[in-house]
Amino acid sequence: MKILIADDEMIMLKIIELRLKKDGHEVIVTSNGQEAVEQIKLHDPDMIIADIMMPFTSGLEIVSLVKKGSLHRKVPIIILSSMGQENVVLEAFNLGADDYITKPFSPNELSMRVKRLAPAAKLLSKTNENFS
Amino acid sequence: MLTILTSFASTINEVLNYLLHHFFTQQMLFDTIIFFIFLIVASIAFIFLYLFRKNKRWQRKVYLQKSLNSFIGEIAICESEDELNEIFSNPDYQSVLLQFQHIGSDRNLLISELAETSKKFRGSTMENILWLFEKMELRNQLLKNLENKKWHKKAKAIQQLAYLQQKNCVDIILPFTNHENELLRAEAQIALVKMTGFEGLEFLSKVTYPVSEWQQLRLIEELSSTTCTSLGNIHEWLQSENLSVVNFALRLVEIYQQFDFYDEVKRCLSHSSMAVCKNAVLTISNISNETTADLLVAHFAGYDAFIQTKILKILQSDGTEAQLPFLFSILNHPDDSYKLEAAKAILKISDTGIVAIEELIDRNAFPWNVILPQIKNVA
């Protein structure tokens, strides 16, 4: 699977990247919201993992753009953020996020959640193909 | 009279004359100007030198971080001790590490990276980071930092010890929890709670300095990620001479719903400090039983406006018919906000309340012409 990750912390990106690569996925690394948006358009990932607090475009805005907005794609999105407040989590799900993980987190757990959403991703990517 | 004035004026004149000719001479002005120009040039040079050096330092840091990131990353996702050793002994990484071992500031960067990483992850990743910390024998450096004379370096070391879960250092950190330097004290308290959870709160029994509201927020936040184990000492804390400790204990009772301490909290309702009373009122409304509403009404008169308004708001959810007479008496209070809150409470408690109110007051006069629509709107 092609997975895009967006987070402004280098070490976070590195560890998630290595973990997902170990699981056999292809990983696209972006360090801010703007870059993430560009790379989504360019590479058409099968899944997106995004932090909320990032320069330029926040993770929540990306969810909104991908689920309903200009980047419209049927791609599962996992939000990975240090903000655990109820209102933020609810907003994320309201906008269409498929999962929400709070930091600090375990990369193994992330790996499991990615696996869990994988069948959905495959199905959706087939749908995307049918449309394009 | 005139002679005194003129002689006064001429002495001032002489002083000014002296100043003007000996002090504020042209030469002195000139020298000072040259001095200023020198300082200006030096400052400008310093500014650009500093910017240049800062840039260089930043670039180096980014470079070091990049090479470190791959290494730490690989370590982080290892799934067995063998894997860990394998990565560690990789010659490429070994050469990178060698760089770090020698320069003190680089070693601190390494510690900093490990601490920051450990902070962000849980589970096996964190354990791996700790393994690396042990393997590289960095604890000595951290303990050395703890002995640094500058308080912010000490505080940073304490913080990092906590992130890296160095529980064997608890005894070393404990004395700092009552240090006179506010920040050192704060970091030590947080560190203990981070590492040992609720047991880390033992400093509350001994701390003589006040625990600020901000610090209490931090402690509560830190505790929220651990499970509540022992709150046995709350009994002691609720009677502490350190008022901030009493306030904090009340908050803990509230958050962790410690009904066992109802009586002690009740006693705090008559405390000499209004701040304690305020917290006691908030706490007791969260561990309330059938006697609470009456209790609050009984203490009502002795409190300041803030607490009184709070009690009226509490009665809106916890009040019963027994409090109705009291609430009706508040309808005549000079402060209109009291009338509003009391009326809201009456409305919530009794279905016929609104009728009773309307009989008592003139619904077309201020403030009732605003209050009645407002409470009906919300209800």
Next chain:
Amino acid sequence: MNITDAVFQFFSSGILIYSVSLLLFYLLIVVYSIAEIKLYIRKSSFTDYNLLASSVYAPSVSLLAPAYNEAANIIENVRSLLAVHYNNIELIVINDGSKDDSLQKLIEAYQLVKVPFLVNEKIKTKPIRGIYKSRNSLYHKLIVVDKVNGGKADALNTGINVASNKYLVCIDVDCILEQDAMLKLIKPFLEETNKQVIATGGVIRIANSCEVVNGKLVKVHLPKQLLPRMQTLEYIRAFLLGRMAWSRMNGLLIISGAFGAFDREIAIKAGGYNHATVGEDMELIVRMRRYMHENKIPYKVSFIPDPLCWTEAPASYKILGRQRNRWTRGTIETLQIHKKMFFNRRFGILGILSYPYWVFYELLAPLIEFSGFVGLTIFAMAGYISWPFFLLLLAFILSFGFLYSVFAILIEVLTFNQYKRRTDIFKLILIAFAEPLFFHPFVVWSAVRGNLDFIRKKKSWGEMTRQGFNSKKK
């Protein structure tokens, strides 16, 4: 010794003594402010501000934003204020009898409906025409107050009456806030243990030519236009050096009206904003401090050197002149109202140091500078002082001015470093040298006019036309 000589002597030496004492004061300010900023930055590095944003125990805040004829940008401004990063907050927008369609626009954009709302008139204000809340739960934090026009102070007082939370944050509706601005502004209230913090203020930065997207500051640029650029340097000097030092001594007399936090109860007890002065922001702080002194309650006014709030600065001489004129009148009015504090030991540092300093070195400075310059020029022309001496005097004062500005830039670079590009820093330094030609004399002249206007008792706010923020760098 004849009288004319004595007069010249007196005059020249007077100017010199004044300049030197001012110089020494500035030196003291620099030393104090550096220590304080260093402490703040160190403390900041240990702080996780997000804690305050999410915790249920964070204090409740009422954000007051008075608005008058802001229809052009009001919807955007309110939207960016609603997005402020803080949980326990209510936003109260006070429409001060705008003549345009501000209210109508708000009602439509935010689905507002008039609601019955009891306002406890703790401070007397002009009548309220109505209170509006939103039907949409997304905007439940918003309260819009529509009232009869009464001026900024009156509007803020109305906001204070309507507010129900412990702390007030008064803000100019077109201010752009930093992400953590609220958190940083409120934190001092929670940190002090043996004194009550009654007000906090932060640094105001100039937003001209900065990139603003969706109400958030995205990129910082040095203003392209000359006047805003000059003001950037001026603000850096005033905030980073001046206010920081006074805050350390707990002698701060002013918190910017554009963004400041207050303890609501104390503000009410002190009587709320005074609408008889155009310097209502400074006057309230002085009065609140006076209240605490008179009631012998230990207290503190905190200042945060962090850039918290970005605002538009006047770009034309005309509007800048009006602004400075107003500031001068405000200062005179405030100092006059509280003249009891002059060298009065009862008011501690405020009476002994702050108040006299403001009288001699803030209020009188433009006057002394102006008369000094004119006077000395006349003396030089008439031959009573030699031209070399005159030029040296001028050079002395100029070079000290340059030194002070360059030093302020140095401190800025060492601390918050908002202008990261080296070319921007270089431009700032050039501005320091250009200031005495293009900026300073004008400001002094506006202050002198302010004094004259005060004497003529002019009381209006003047109009400030809106330019809009964006001049995106091409």
